Amino acid sequence: MNDHVVTAAASLQKSLIQSRVRARLLRSIAATLNDARDLIIATCSQESALTSEELAPEFARMTRTLEMFADVVDDGRWTRTAISPNESDPTKAIGPNHDIRSFLIPLRGAVIVFGASNFPLAYGACGGDTASALAAGCPVVVKEHPAHRNTGRLLAQIARDAIKSASFDPDLLCYVEDDGKDTASLARSLVEHPDAAAVGFTGSTKIGTTLISIANARAIPIPVFAEMGSVNPNIIFPGALASRAKDIARQLAASILARHGQQCTCPGLVFVPSNEHHFADVFEEELTKGAPRRMLSPGVREGFERSVAKVAGALGEDVSDHTAPSERKSPLLLRAPSKAAVELPEVLETEMFGPAAVVLSGSMADAESAIARLPGSLTLSLWFDESDVTTVRHLLPDILHRAGRIIFNGVPTGVRVCEAMVHGGPWPATNRPESTAVGPRAIERWCRPVCFQNTPEAIVCPALAAGA
C-alpha cells in the first residue's frame, strides 16, 4: 500500500553519493529543527505524557546526533578504508599479489525506520536511525508511531523542508502515516518492499521478532536492527552495600523514576548480597516517593500491567493494585530470594517496562547462579568498593557476556553519544549484538564493505589512493 513511497525514496539514493552532500543535509535538518525547538517540544509534550523538562535534553540529543553524523561523514574514517598494496616481495603475499583496497558503501535501497514510543525525538523521525542511515547514504522511510503522530509529522515536515531548502528531493526522507488500525499490514508491506535495504526498530521483543521473521522470509533477506527488551541487572557487592546502601538505593530509585521507568536502560533487577531488608526498604521508600503517573500510551500501560502480573505471579505476590487497569501507575518494588529466582525464568527474563524493579537478595553464590541464567541486556551495572575488586574481577569474564555496556558504580539510564558507546547487547536486548544503535559506529548498520582489486589510476578515488 506504500509501494510508491519506498521506491521513491530508494530511487534517490544516487543523490547521496557525495559525502559533502550528506553532511550538508544533516546539518540543514539539525538547524531547521533547532529553529523550531519550542514548537517541537510543546507538541511532543502535549501528546506523549513526557514533560518539557524530560524532552529538552532529548531534543538536544536529537539535533546534536544529526550534527555528529555530519562530522562523521566529513571525517571519513567511518568507511574503514583499508589498503593492502602489492608486496614488494611477492612471496610475502598470501595468494596472488594483488593490490586490494576496501571501504564501506551503503546498502542498496531505503532504510525503514520504526521509531520508539518512549523517545519520540531521539528515536523518532529525525532520530539516530534516520541520522545514521542518511549519513551512510541511504534514503529513509519513517513509519509513523501511532503514539505520537503530531510530533512525528512535525519532525518529518521540518526535515523535508530542510532537504528541499538544500535543493534536494524531500523524498530522501519519506514519512508513512499510521492511524494504528492495521499497523501489522503496514509494517509488513514496508519490510517486504524490494527497495528496502534494512530496517531499524526500537520497541518490544514481540514486534521486533515479527519484523525479523518477515525480513528473513523475503526472497532476498534484509537485515533488521532491533532493539528490544532489557532487564538491565544491577549487582551490588558486599563492600558497597555495607558502606553506602542508602546512596545506591537513592540513585537507583531516581533512575527508575526518570520517565516513569519507561526507558530501555531502566534498572529492572537488583542483586543484593544479603538477606537483610535494609537496602530494599530504603529503595522502596525512595521509589514510592514517585507520584502515580500516566504511561506513554495505552499499549505501554497494558504491557506494564501484564509484565508486573507475570513477575508477581511467579513470586506469589498480590499486586492487584498495580495490575488493575488504571490511568495512572504507581512505582512498585518486588522482592525475592536470589536462590528462588534461579528457578524462576519469569523473574529473571521479564522486562517490566515501567516504574518497577525486583530486588533479589541472598549470597553472592546464589547471585552468581542467577546471573548465569540472565538474558542479554543493554546494560549491567556493578556497584562495588575497593574491598570488592577481587570478586568483581572474578565475575567479570561471565558478566561481559550478559550486556553491551558494563557500568561501574552508576545507574544504567543516560546514554552518552560517543565513539566508544555500545548501545546494544545479546538477545533479546538486540538481535544484532555486533552493532550499536548509538554513537558514530551506528552508521555501520547500513553499510557493507566492498573491495577493489588492482584499481587503475583512472578509477581510484582520492580516499583510496595509497597513503590517503
Added chain:
Amino acid sequence: MNDHVVTAAASLQKSLIQSRVRARLLRSIAATLNDARDLIIATCSQESALTSEELAPEFARMTRTLEMFADVVDDGRWTRTAISPNESDPTKAIGPNHDIRSFLIPLRGAVIVFGASNFPLAYGACGGDTASALAAGCPVVVKEHPAHRNTGRLLAQIARDAIKSASFDPDLLCYVEDDGKDTASLARSLVEHPDAAAVGFTGSTKIGTTLISIANARAIPIPVFAEMGSVNPNIIFPGALASRAKDIARQLAASILARHGQQCTCPGLVFVPSNEHHFADVFEEELTKGAPRRMLSPGVREGFERSVAKVAGALGEDVSDHTAPSERKSPLLLRAPSKAAVELPEVLETEMFGPAAVVLSGSMADAESAIARLPGSLTLSLWFDESDVTTVRHLLPDILHRAGRIIFNGVPTGVRVCEAMVHGGPWPATNRPESTAVGPRAIERWCRPVCFQNTPEAIVCPALAAGA
C-alpha cells in the same frame, strides 16, 4: 547426538581469554601442519579429485592464514578499541559526560564450522573459519565433510595434537564425524545446541538457507555466516574487446579450468558488447581444450548436471552430452543475447558450479539492463581499456551493489589473504554482506563490542588505558 561435544568445547572458552595463548595455539597448529605437509597433501589428493599441484598453494594458504591470525591477535588492533574520555568541557558531551571505552569480545560459546567441498584445506578443519574463531577466542566444533573424511580427520588430529602439546585441552577444537547417512539431523543438532555461539558455512545456497533457518528459529538465535552461490559476472567493455579479445578469452578459460570450475569465484557469466561471435568462439576453443575430469564428489557432479540443464533449458539449447550422468565432465560454453537474458532469471541467477559459463552478447544498454537484475556475487570483473573509462565510471555506482570484490582487468579466481580483502557480497553470495570470510577482518564475525562506563583503575586492562 553430539550434545557433549559442543558443551565440552564451549566449556573451555575461558582458557582462550589471554591473547598470547591464542597466538601460541595458532602458531603451534600451523607448525605441526607444516611438519605433516606431504602426508596431508597426499591424503587429500587421493580422496578429493584435486591434484597435488592444486593443493600445494591451498596448503600454504591454510597454514599462513593460521599464522596471520596469530599476528592479528598479537597486534591487538582487531579489537577496535575506542576510548571516549570525559570531555573537559561537559557541555561538549552529548548526554551524560561518562568515560566510555569499548572493544570487541568473542561471542559466548563454540563456533560450529561446516567446511567446503572444494577447498578441503583452506576451508577445512583448520581453514579460515577455524583460524579466525580461535583467534577471536571461541572454541571450534568442526562438522566433518563427507567428501573428504580422511583429510578432515587427519587435519583435526594434527591440530588437536598441537593443542595438547601446547598444554591445552584438545577439545578446544572438536571434530564431529559424518558418514553422510543423516547429515541433516547432525547439522541441526549442532546449530541448535545451546552452547553454539555462531556458525560458519561454505557451500550451496540450499544447505546454507536451511542452516540459517534453523539458527533463526532458536529460542536465542545465533548468527550464521554462510558463503553460498555466486555467478561472478565479467563485463567486457568495447575498447578492451577490440584490442585484446583473445587474451581475455584465454584468461577466462584458464580461470574456469583451474579446479575444473569448482571455485566459488569461478567466472560464470561474461557480458560482451557485440553480436559478433569472435570472442565466444575463441573462449569456447580455449575452454574445450580442458580435458573431461572427475568432479569433487557425486553430489557436486549431480548439482552441476542440474544447473547446466536449467540454464540450457531456459536458452532452449540441447546439452544432453553434458547433463547425462557420467563420471567425467567436459567444459561447456553457452551463449545467448544479453537482451534475451534480461527476461531469463534462470540464466542470470543460476550458479553452474563446475566448468561452464554463459556468454551474453549485445549492446552495452542491454548489458546494463541485465546487470541491474543480477543477484549478488562474491566478485565482479571489469575488462576495459582507456577508451572505456567513462563508461566504466558511469556503471560503477550500480556495479558496486552487485558484489563484494570489484576486479579491474583480471579473473576472479585467486583470493589474496590480506587486510583489505572482502570475500563476501550481497545475497546469495553470502547472507551477511557486512562480513568477509577471508583476511584479518574475518575475525569480527565471531565477536561483538562491549563497552565499559567509568572504569576504575583497579579494573581497567592495559589495552583500555587512555593513550594505549
